[in-house]
Amino acid sequence: MLKMIGTKYSFIDVEESVVQLMDGFVYVCDNEKVAQLKCPCGCGDIIYLPMIEGDRPQWKVNGNSISPSINRQVGCRSHFTITNGIVNQG
Secondary structure, three states: OOOOOOOEOEEEEOOOOOOOOOOOEEEEEOOOOEEEEEOOOOOOOEEEEEOOOOOOOOOEEEOOEEEEEEEOOOOOOOEEEEEOOEEEEO
8 A cells, every 4th residue: 555645746857867866756857758756655666757758658747747657567566646746546
């Protein structure tokens, strides 16, 4: 179960990938076409979401939302969305 359901995430634009991520933030790097965040389940894993046009899978950041949903196939196997900055069960 996700510990952070209903928690607000803030989106931050960065110039390059971030090494030490803080809980509750999505780091969006347009230069590297990737978004990064710590998994909201509390496992501590870093999630990298590629945003390269034509790649599969490909995520899009629109304001404070990410689409499509994030469905982890390894580790904690969390499935969630972030819509308007809020974490929801996928």
